[in-house]
Amino acid sequence: MEFPLSEEGRLQAQLVGKALARERIDAIYSSPLGRAFETAEIIARETSFGAPVVPLEGLVERHGGSLEGTTHEERETRHPEFTKKLLSLPEEERWTLVGAETDGEVLARFEVAITGIRARHAHGERLVIVSHGGALRAFLRDRFGPTVLPGAERAANASITHIEWHTGQTPRLLKVACTQHLSSAPRVSVTE
Secondary structure (H helix, E strand, O other): OOOOOOHHHHHHHHHHHHHHOOOOOOEEEEOOOHHHHHHHHHHHHHOOOOOOOEEOHHHOOOOOHHHOOOOHHHHHHHOHHHHHHHHHOOHHHHHHHOOOOOHHHHHHHHHHHHHHHHHOOOOOOOEEEEOOHHHHHHHHHHHHOOOOOOOOOOOOOOOEEEEEOOOOOOOEEEEEEEOHHHOOOOOOOOOO
């Protein structure tokens, strides 16, 4: 089950696009999941990027096993004891318990997607890749070590991570999970 992009998410995507509009963009790739793909399309619009956003399955979020399609709040309400037990386990054990993808499985498909993207582009091209917190975290921790996003820390929604990666060289992490561009965003409140 996919959750749609919220109004706050749309506003944040606009701010990401405005922040990226100052730079040349040669291609935009995205997870095909609704929230990420809509975010990528908003970024494309805000940056006046003229080509279509390219969806790639390898960029999707971790498959959550029996947790798929539920929120933390729903799990806590329906199964408080199980949720407590789950949170007491180390992260990789949690994924195994619920039949979710492990970091290794996420990383394997994410790496294939990134390798394919890099193979399509010449040295110096600037690419935007829109993915999800869990997949990005697994990739960043593998490339730059576990302290890049320590513990259960994840990149904030609509944050920007900037990697410089020239052919034949080790990638350089220039910016990780930056949210400075979001500071001008008013908080959106929805009342039912």
